[in-house]
Amino acid sequence: MKGKIIALFVLPLALLIPIGFAAAITVTTLQSTTSTSTSTGSFDIFGLAIGAGLSIGLAALGAGIGISAAGSAAISALAEKPDTFFRSFLIVALAEALAIYGLIMGILLWIKI
Numbered sequence: 311m312k313g314k315i316i317a318l319f320v321l322p323l324a325l326l327i328p329i330g331f332a333a334a335i336t337v338t339t340l341q342s343t344t345s346t347s348t349s350t351g352s353f354d355i356f357g358l359a360i361g362a363g364l365s366i367g368l369a370a371l372g373a374g375i376g377i378s379a380a381g382s383a384a385i386s387a388l389a390e391k392p393d394t395f396f397r398s399f400l401i402v403a404l405a406e407a408l409a410i411y412g413l414i415m416g417i418l419l420w421i422k423i
Contacts (some may be wrong), residue, residue, distance in 0.1 A: 335361035336415060339422060362419035369412020376405030 384398030
């Protein structure tokens with residue numbers, strides 16, 4: 311019981327960390343583009359590449375953790391009550407959307423290079 315309660319609080323945090331990290335990198339990137347300098351240094355490109363890779367990788371990791379937890383619970387609930395199909399499908403789809411958001415952030419950062 312205690313493990314399930316901890317998982318209910320840790321799982322959303324684990325899913326929000328990649329999105330927050332990708333958003334922070336994007337805001338930093340957008341702020342750096344509004345500066346007066348027009349040249350892009352090699353360290354800026356390196357930072358963008360690392361940010362794109364981390365946003366995709368961490369979002370996929372968070373989505374995998376979310377899908378593994380929500381998917382197994384959804385299958386268990388579906389086996390007991392077939393009426394819970396839509397709710398189970400919705401929760402798993404929201405976890406999969408996290409990976410798509412990370413992919414979009416990575417593509418936007420990569421286009422910036």
